[in-house]
Amino acid sequence: MNKKPRSLARIIIPVVLTLVTIALIVWPMLAGGQYVVLDPKGPIGASQRDLIVISTILCAVIIVPVLILSAVIVWRYRDKPDNKAAYEPNWSHSTKAEVIWWTVPIIIIGILAIVTVRYTYDLEPSKPLASEKAPVTIQVSSLDWKWLFMYPEQGIATVNTLNIPADRPVKFELTADSPMNSFWIPQLGGQIYTMSGMAMTLYLQADHEGQYWGSGANFTGEHFGKMRFDVNATSDEEFENWVREVKQNSQELTQEGYDALTQPGTSNVAYYSAFPEGLFQNIVTKYVVDGNGAHSKHGSSSEAAGANQATQESNQDEDKSAN
Amino acid sequence: MLEGLKEFASEFFVTGDPLIYGAMVAIGITTIAIVAVLTYFKKWGWLWRNWLTTVDHKKIGIMYIIASIIMLFRGGVDALMMRLQLAMPNMDFLHPEHYNQVFTTHGTIMILFMAMPFMFGLFNVIVPLQIGARDVAFPFLNALSFWLFFLGAMLFNLSFVIGGSPDAGWLSYPPLSELSHSPGVGQNFYIWGIQISGIGSLATGINFMVTIIKMRAPGMRWMKLPMFTWSVFSTCIIILFAFPILTVTLALLFLDRFAGAHFFTLDLGGNPMMYINLIWMWGHPEVYIVVLPAFGVFSEIVSTFSRKKLFGYKSMVFAMLIISFLSFFTWAHHFFTMGSGADVNAFFAVTTMLIAIPTGVKIFNWLFTMYRGRIRMATPMMWTLAFIPCFIVGGMTGVLLSVAPADFQFHNSYFLIAHFHQVLIGGVVFGYFAGLYYWWPKMFGFQLEEKLGKWAFWTWNIGFYVCFMPQYAVGLMGMTRRLSTYGWDTGWWELNFVSTIGAFLMGVGFLFQVAQIADGIRKYKSLKASGDPWDARTLEWSIPSPAPEYNFAVTPRGDDIDEWWEEKERRAKGIYPPEQKLEPIHMPKNSGIPFVMSVFWFIAGFGFVFGWLWMAILGLAGVGICMIARSFSYDTDYYIPVDEIKRTEASLRGSV
Numbered sequence: 001m002n003k004k005p006r007s008l009a010r011i012i013i014p015v016v017l018t019l020v021t022i023a024l025i026v027w028p029m030l031a032g033g034q035y036v037v038l039d040p041k042g043p044i045g046a047s048q049r050d051l052i053v054i055s056t057i058l059c060a061v062i063i064v065p066v067l068i069l070s071a072v073i074v075w076r077y078r079d080k081p082d083n084k085a086a087y088e089p090n091w092s093h094s095t096k097a098e099v100i101w102w103t104v105p106i107i108i109i110g111i112l113a114i115v116t117v118r119y120t121y122d123l124e125p126s127k128p129l130a131s132e133k134a135p136v137t138i139q140v141s142s143l144d145w146k147w148l149f150m151y152p153e154q155g156i157a158t159v160n161t162l163n164i165p166a167d168r169p170v171k172f173e174l175t176a177d178s179p180m181n182s183f184w185i186p187q188l189g190g191q192i193y194t195m196s197g198m199a200m201t202l203y204l205q206a207d208h209e210g211q212y213w214g215s216g217a218n219f220t221g222e223h224f225g226k227m228r229f230d231v232n233a234t235s236d237e238e239f240e241n242w243v244r245e246v247k248q249n250s251q252e253l254t255q256e257g258y259d260a261l262t263q264p265g266t267s268n269v270a271y272y273s274a275f276p277e278g279l280f281q282n283i284v285t286k287y288v289v290d291g292n293g294a295h296s297k298h299g300s301s302s303e304a305a306g307a308n309q310a311t312q313e314s315n316q317d318e319d320k321s322a323n
Numbered sequence: 324m325l326e327g328l329k330e331f332a333s334e335f336f337v338t339g340d341p342l343i344y345g346a347m348v349a350i351g352i353t354t355i356a357i358v359a360v361l362t363y364f365k366k367w368g369w370l371w372r373n374w375l376t377t378v379d380h381k382k383i384g385i386m387y388i389i390a391s392i393i394m395l396f397r398g399g400v401d402a403l404m405m406r407l408q409l410a411m412p413n414m415d416f417l418h419p420e421h422y423n424q425v426f427t428t429h430g431t432i433m434i435l436f437m438a439m440p441f442m443f444g445l446f447n448v449i450v451p452l453q454i455g456a457r458d459v460a461f462p463f464l465n466a467l468s469f470w471l472f473f474l475g476a477m478l479f480n481l482s483f484v485i486g487g488s489p490d491a492g493w494l495s496y497p498p499l500s501e502l503s504h505s506p507g508v509g510q511n512f513y514i515w516g517i518q519i520s521g522i523g524s525l526a527t528g529i530n531f532m533v534t535i536i537k538m539r540a541p542g543m544r545w546m547k548l549p550m551f552t553w554s555v556f557s558t559c560i561i562i563l564f565a566f567p568i569l570t571v572t573l574a575l576l577f578l579d580r581f582a583g584a585h586f587f588t589l590d591l592g593g594n595p596m597m598y599i600n601l602i603w604m605w606g607h608p609e610v611y612i613v614v615l616p617a618f619g620v621f622s623e624i625v626s627t628f629s630r631k632k633l634f635g636y637k638s639m640v641f642a643m644l645i646i647s648f649l650s651f652f653t654w655a656h657h658f659f660t661m662g663s664g665a666d667v668n669a670f671f672a673v674t675t676m677l678i679a680i681p682t683g684v685k686i687f688n689w690l691f692t693m694y695r696g697r698i699r700m701a702t703p704m705m706w707t708l709a710f711i712p713c714f715i716v717g718g719m720t721g722v723l724l725s726v727a728p729a730d731f732q733f734h735n736s737y738f739l740i741a742h743f744h745q746v747l748i749g750g751v752v753f754g755y756f757a758g759l760y761y762w763w764p765k766m767f768g769f770q771l772e773e774k775l776g777k778w779a780f781w782t783w784n785i786g787f788y789v790c791f792m793p794q795y796a797v798g799l800m801g802m803t804r805r806l807s808t809y810g811w812d813t814g815w816w817e818l819n820f821v822s823t824i825g826a827f828l829m830g831v832g833f834l835f836q837v838a839q840i841a842d843g844i845r846k847y848k849s850l851k852a853s854g855d856p857w858d859a860r861t862l863e864w865s866i867p868s869p870a871p872e873y874n875f876a877v878t879p880r881g882d883d884i885d886e887w888w889e890e891k892e893r894r895a896k897g898i899y900p901p902e903q904k905l906e907p908i909h910m911p912k913n914s915g916i917p918f919v920m921s922v923f924w925f926i927a928g929f930g931f932v933f934g935w936l937w938m939a940i941l942g943l944a945g946v947g948i949c950m951i952a953r954s955f956s957y958d959t960d961y962y963i964p965v966d967e968i969k970r971t972e973a974s975l976r977g978s979v
Contacts, residue, residue, distance in 0.1 A: 189732075190730070215803060
C-alpha cells in the first residue's frame with residue numbers, strides 16, 4: 001500500500017512533536033511564570049511538595065519503563081514484509097508474566113498507600129504546627145465574591161488582603177456566608193473548603209517574609225474569579241506596626257457594614273479597625289435550628305474552633321440572597 | 324396585549340447577546356432547511372417508517388452515534404469559546420455569567436449527551452452481533468431509551484435560546500443550584516434534561532445486562548464472551564447501581580426548587596454536603612461507565628490488528644469487574660479538602676489508588692497482545708496506540724491526585740482539569756473514535772478512506788498535547804478552574820495561549836473527520852466493504868456489511884472467544900460447517916409509541932422547567948396514555964419468511 005517514498009508528513013510530524021515538547025518545557029521558564037506549588041515557603045507546603053515529588057517518582061518507576069516498552073513493542077512487531085521478529089498468533093497466556101504485572105503495581109501502590117496514609121495523618125489540616133511561638137488566629141469568611149479576614153486577637157479585619165507574621169504558625173478558622181469556596185495559598189500549603197454552618201481549621205506557616213498568592217479555588221458563581229488576595233508575611237514587628245496602623249487609620253466594621261459586604265458583588269481591598277464581637281460565631285451558627293448544632297468542630301482533632309455549640313436562634317431571614 | 328407579549332418574549336427567549344442571536348438564526352435556518360428538504364424529496368414517510376419508529380438495534384445505534392457527534396460539535400464549540408476567552412489576560416469575549424453557562428453546558432453535554440450516547444450507540448450496534456443475537460432483549464424499551472435520551476438532550480440544549488442556560492457547574496452544587504442563587508429556569512433545564520435522558524440510560528443498562536445474560540449464542544459460555552461484550556456487561560452493572568442515585572439526587576434538588584423543600588439548603592436542617600456526596604456517588608462511577616466500554620473496544624482492536632489472540636483474557640475480565648466494584652468506593656476523593664478527617668481521607672485515597680492496579684494490568688495485557696504479533700497501522704489501531712501513552716500519563720496524574728494531602732494542592736486547579744481531560748479524551752474519546760472507525764464498515768457497508776483519517780488523527784493528537792500539557796503546568800502555578808479571566812501579573816498567559824492553540828488544532832482534527840465521513844458518503848459505492856474488511860475475529864464479522872435486519876440467517880455458535888477467526892482457520896483447512904436449514908425469523912414490529920411517549924416526556928419536562936403545571940400534567944398524562952396503549956397492543960411481532968431471507972442473503976453476499 002505504502003510504496004511511495006517516505007511522505008513529507010512522516011518527517012514533519014516527529015519534528016513538530018519534538019519542537020512542541022521542547023517549547024512546552026522551556027516556555028514557562030522564559031516567560032517568568034512561577035510554579036508556586038513546587039516553590040513552597042512554609043512547612044506544610046514543603047511537606048506537600050515532598051509528597052508530590054515522592055509520589056511522582058514512585059509512579060515514574062513504573063510508567064517510564066512501560067512507555068519505553070510500548071514504543072519498542074510497537075516498533076518491533078509492526079507489520080512489514082521484511083520483519084523477522086517472532087510471530088505467535090496463539091500465544092495468549094503466561095501465568096508467570098501475569099503474576100509479575102499484577103505484583104509490581106500492587107507493590108508500588110502498596111508503598112504509595114503507606115506513604116499517603118502517613119502523610120494524611122501528619123498533614124491533617126486541623127493539626128497544630130510544632131513551634132515555640134504561639135499561633136496567630138485569623139478567622140476567614142468567604143462571601144459573595146470577596147474574602148473577609150478577622151483578627152480576633154488584634155481586633156481588626158481586612159477584605160481581600162491578608163497580613164501574617166512570618167515564622168509563626170497561623171491558625172485559620174474558616175467558614176462561609178455564601179456558597180462553598182476554597183481557601184488556597186499555594187506557597188504556604190494546600191487548600192481547605194470554606195462552608196457555611198461549619199468552622200474548619202487550617203494551620204499554615206510562612207517561613208520567609210514575602211508576598212504570596214492567594215485565591216478562592218471553588219466556583220461560587222459569577223465573579224468568583226475576582227476572589228484573590230495577597231498574603232503579606234512580615235516580621236513580628238512589622239506585623240504589630242501594621243495592626244496599629246489599621247487600628248488608627250481605618251473605619252470600624254459594623255453589623256450593617258458586614259451585611260452590605262455579604263451582598264453579591266466584588267470588593268477592593270479594605271481595612272477595618274474593629275468588627276462586631278462574635279461575628280465569626282454568628283456566621284457559623286447562622287442557620288442553626290433548635291436542637292441541631294452547627295458543625296463547629298468539624299474534622300478537627302484539636303480544640304474546638306471557638307463557636308458556641310449552643311442552640312443560638314437564627315435571626316437571619318432564610319432567603320437572604322433571593323434578591 | 325402587545326406589550327405583554329413583548330415582555331413574555333424577552334423573558335422566554337435569551338436576549339442581548341450577539342452570539343446567541345447568531346445561534347438562534349442558525350438553528351432557525353437549519354430547521355427550515357431540514358423540513359424543506361424532507362418535504363421536497365417526500366421523505367417524511369421514509370423518516371417515520373425507517374427511523375423514528377424503528378426498533379432495530381443497529382439503526383438505534385446509528386442514531387445514537389449521529390446525535391452524539393452533533394453534541395460533540397456543540398460541546399466542542401463551547402470548549403473553543405472558553406479557550407478563546409482564556410487565551411489572553413483580561414479578555415472581554417465572554418461575560419463571566421455567560422462563561423459560567425458555557426463551562427456548565429460543556430461539561431454536562433460532553434459527559435451525558437456525548438460520551439454516554441456514543442457509548443450506547445456502540446453497545447447497540449455491536450453487542451447483539453457479537454453474541455450472535457437477533458436483537459436486544461427488549462427492543463421496544465431500547466427505542467424508548469434512545470428517544471428519551473434524544474429529547475432529554477434537546478430539552479437541555481433548548482436552554483441555550485429559550486429561558487437561559489444553567490450556570491452552576493456541570494454537577495450543580497447547591498446552594499448555587501438552588502432557587503436562592505439560580506432563580507432562573509436554567510437549572511430546571513439541567514434537572515429535567517438529565518432526568519429524562521437518565522431514565523433512558525438506566526433502561527439501556529438493564530436491557531443490555533439482560534441481553535448479555537439471556538441471549539448469547541449456543542456454546543458461548545461466560546468465559547467465551549468477546550471482550551467488548553464483557554466491558555459492556557461490567558458497565559451495565561455500574562449503570563444499574565449508579566443511575567438511580569442520580570435520579571433521586573436530581574429529584575430532591577427539584578423538590579427544593581419547585582416545592583420549597585430543604586434537602587440541600589442549610590436553613591431548616593438541610594445540607595448541601597449531602598448533595599455533594601450523593602452526586603459524586605453517581606459521578607465517580609460514571610467516569611468508569613464511560614471508560615470501560617472503551618477498554619473493550621481497545622481489546623477487540625488490539626487483537627484484530629495484531630492478528631493475535633488477546634493476551635490474558637481472564638485477567639482482563641477480572642480487572643474490569645474489580646474496577647466496576649471499586650468505582651463505588653472512591654467518590655469522596657472529589658472533596659478531600661472538605662475536612663472529613665484523616666481516617667476518611669486515608670480510606671478513599673487508598674481505594675482510589677487501588678483502581679490503578681487492575682487498569683495497569685490491562686495495559687500490560689494489551690502490550691503483550693501486540694508482543695509477537697503483526698501490527699497493522701489502520702486508523703482504529705492508530706487511535707488505540709495513541710491511547711496507551713496518553714492513558715498511562717493521565718492515569719499517573721490520577722494517582723498523584725489520589726494522594727490526599729497532595730490533592731490539597733491540586734484540587735480545583737488546572738492540574739485537575741488537565742488530568743481528567745487526559746483520561747476522558749485519551750481514554751474515552753480516542754476509544755470511541757477507534758470503535759467508530761473499526762465498526763464503520765459493519766454499520767454502513769462501506770469503508771472510509773484512511774488518508775483524511777490520518778490527518779484527523781495527527782491533528783487531534785498533537786492538538787491534545789499542546790492543549791492539555793500546559794494546563795498541568797499552569798495548575799502548578801496556582802491557576803484555578805472555572806476562572807473566566809485573569810490578570811497580566813499572574814504569569815499564566817503564555818501557557819494559556821498555547822493551550823488555546825491546541826484546542827483549535829483538535830477542532831481542526833474534528834473537521835478532518837467530518838470531511839472524511841462526507842468524502843466516504845460521496846464515494847460509498849466505490850468503497851463497498853466486505854463482511855470482514857479487517858480480517859477480524861469475532862462473530863459480527865461473519866455476516867455481510869451492513870448487517871441484514873435479522874443479523875444472522877442461522878443462529879451461529881460461540882464456542883470460542885475468537886469464533887469467527889477459528890471458523891476461518893477451519894475453512895482454510897477445508898472443514899465447513901454442515902449446511903443449516905433456514906427457518907422463518909421472529910422479529911419485533913416497529914412502533915411509534917417510544918417516539919410519541921418521549922415527546923410527551925419532553926412536554927412534561929418543558930412544563931416543569933417553566934413551572935407551568937398544566938403543561939407538565941398534560942405531558943405526564945400523554946406518557947400514561949402511551950403506556951396504556953402499549954399494554955393493549957398485542958400485534959407486536961412478525962416472522963420473516965424463508966424466501967425473503969434467501970433473497971436478502973443472496974443479494975448481500977452476491978454483491979460482495
